[in-house]
Amino acid sequence: MIREPAVAGQFYSGDRATLLQDVRSLIQTRDNPLEAKAVVVPHAGYIYSGAVAGLVYGSIRLSKRFIFLGPNHTGMGLPFSIYPAGQWRTPLGLATIDVDLNDRLLRDSPLLREDRLAHMREHCLEVQIPFLQTLVPDFKFAAICVGSGDRYLLQELGHAVARVQKEIEDSVLLVASSDMNHFESAEVSEVKDRVAIERMIDVDPEGLFRVVEEKHISMCGFAPAVATLVASRDLGCTRGHLIRYTNSGEVSGDYKRVVGYAGMAIT
Numbered sequence: 001m002i003r004e005p006a007v008a009g010q011f012y013s014g015d016r017a018t019l020l021q022d023v024r025s026l027i028q029t030r031d032n033p034l035e036a037k038a039v040v041v042p043h044a045g046y047i048y049s050g051a052v053a054g055l056v057y058g059s060i061r062l063s064k065r066f067i068f069l070g071p072n073h074t075g076m077g078l079p080f081s082i083y084p085a086g087q088w089r090t091p092l093g094l095a096t097i098d099v100d101l102n103d104r105l106l107r108d109s110p111l112l113r114e115d116r117l118a119h120m121r122e123h124c125l126e127v128q129i130p131f132l133q134t135l136v137p138d139f140k141f142a143a144i145c146v147g148s149g150d151r152y153l154l155q156e157l158g159h160a161v162a163r164v165q166k167e168i169e170d171s172v173l174l175v176a177s178s179d180m181n182h183f184e185s186a187e188v189s190e191v192k193d194r195v196a197i198e199r200m201i202d203v204d205p206e207g208l209f210r211v212v213e214e215k216h217i218s219m220c221g222f223a224p225a226v227a228t229l230v231a232s233r234d235l236g237c238t239r240g241h242l243i244r245y246t247n248s249g250e251v252s253g254d255y256k257r258v259v260g261y262a263g264m265a266i267t
Contacts, residue, residue, distance in 0.1 A: 033060050074120075174232070
């Protein structure tokens, strides 16, 4: 079954040629890419956060297999939803679900259930696809939509993801999709976001969970990020690297009510 795009023409161009041009302009490659096990990338419209995402994807050595974890903004579907076998369409073509990855994840994590509904109108993973279609045309991926903020369940999911990554000979990159603090001033958001970023730099999932709760940081993808940090730590990662931080005010001119965007690589 093919998942049709939910936000083409809204978060990014619905025209193939325009989208390809846009994505290419957003990607900035580095001569010595990082060997990352995981990344954290934003998921707003490309005009706002596309440059951060493009810089992250251009800064690391990309594999051909990916596990995407993103939040459930819509409230539809199951709390730990993995998209079943099939393909996702964007204006750049079709991207294929990695059935082997799905099978391994379902085996290792009792939390996960195959579910299309949670992904049907969710944008947070869809907006990542055109970047990879441009950079790694034959990639495959598993897509997990996380609709729970239970700390212990997120730890369980992270451990399971790491077990799957360890048992596969091919390189598998873990992609956590998250924006940062929402709808406060740029000054307030930057203070809050720096606290969360510090915890990601330290590969500290418990610390990230704690500061998001204590400091009231409205980081929409904190749950996928926590699971990703758990997996990263299990895989031996010791440091996160902030690739870029910005906020929506840099585009809109409104610094009184911004959304923050951070791009991270975990090594």
